[in-house]
Amino acid sequence: AQTVTQSQPEMSVQEAETVTLSCTYDTSENNYYLFWYKQPPSRQMILVIRQEAYKQQNATENRFSVNFQKAAKSFSLKISDSQLGDTAMYFCALTQGGSEKLVFGKGMKLTVNP
Amino acid sequence: GAGVSQSPSNKVTEKGKDVELRCDPISGHTALYWYRQRLGQGLEFLIYFQGNSAPDKSGLPSDRFSAERTGESVSTLTIQRTQQEDSAVYLCASSLGTAYIYEQYFGPGTRLTVT
Numbered sequence: 001a002q003t004v005t006q007s008q009p010e011m012s013v014q015e016a017e018t019v020t021l022s023c024t025y026d027t028s029e030n031n032y033y034l035f036w037y038k039q040p041p042s043r044q045m046i047l048v049i050r051q052e053a054y055k056q057q058n059a060t061e062n063r064f065s066v067n068f069q070k071a072a073k074s075f076s077l078k079i080s081d082s083q084l085g086d087t088a089m090y091f092c093a094l095t096q097g098g099s100e101k102l103v104f105g106k107g108m109k110l111t112v113n114p
Numbered sequence: 115g116a117g118v119s120q121s122p123s124n125k126v127t128e129k130g131k132d133v134e135l136r137c138d139p140i141s142g143h144t145a146l147y148w149y150r151q152r153l154g155q156g157l158e159f160l161i162y163f164q165g166n167s168a169p170d171k172s173g174l175p176s177d178r179f180s181a182e183r184t185g186e187s188v189s190t191l192t193i194q195r196t197q198q199e200d201s202a203v204y205l206c207a208s209s210l211g212t213a214y215i216y217e218q219y220f221g222p223g224t225r226l227t228v229t
């Protein structure tokens with residue numbers, strides 16, 4: 001069985017600062033994919049960044065980057081230069097190759113303060 | 115272009131009634147997914163469609179839940195004899211293909227409240 005754990009239910013950060021959201025996971029597969037999704041108050045889930053497990057290089061997407069530690073089964077998201085629009089719930093998710101099922105963590109509420 | 119749309123956006127129903135939730139995916143997206151999000155929780159996978167067939171129904175919580183899809187377009191999630199524990203936001207997503215290659219685009223969800 002696959003599991004995703006987000007142990008921090010809530011965080012806050014000042015605008016323009018950097019914040020790191022943690023995520024750990026468990027899977028017995030070698031071929032899997034990791035994702036961070038953002039859910040603003042509008043409820044619409046938006047893909048922030050994805051990482052293929054077979055790639056050693058950490059994914060980056062503008063102000064968003066990940067620290068993928070495969071041996072530790074850790075997948076943290078770093079948001080640089082935080083903006084007010086980053087305020088949202090953030091969900092870490094996992095799927096294994098060959099499966100269509102995304103397994104989500106419980107989410108973390110991020111508040112960016114002016 | 116248009117994104118994934120869902121209707122209704124909110125639904126309040128009495129315990130024991132049946133409800134139908136609708137999802138209109140992005141045109142051309144062959145894959146369609148339904149998820150349930152209970153208050154304060156992450157998303158739970160319910161069912162996946164490829165075209166109008168459902169290769170993975172493993173997340174449907176009971177036989178009160180069913181879903182169908184017409185071709186590569188609209189999908190309907192039906193909950194029969196609703197219970198209070200069915201109260202949640204039901205999210206639909208669509209993609210061009212397989213989940214780990216193609217991004218899933220989500221709709222805004224339907225908030226279901228069973229009284």
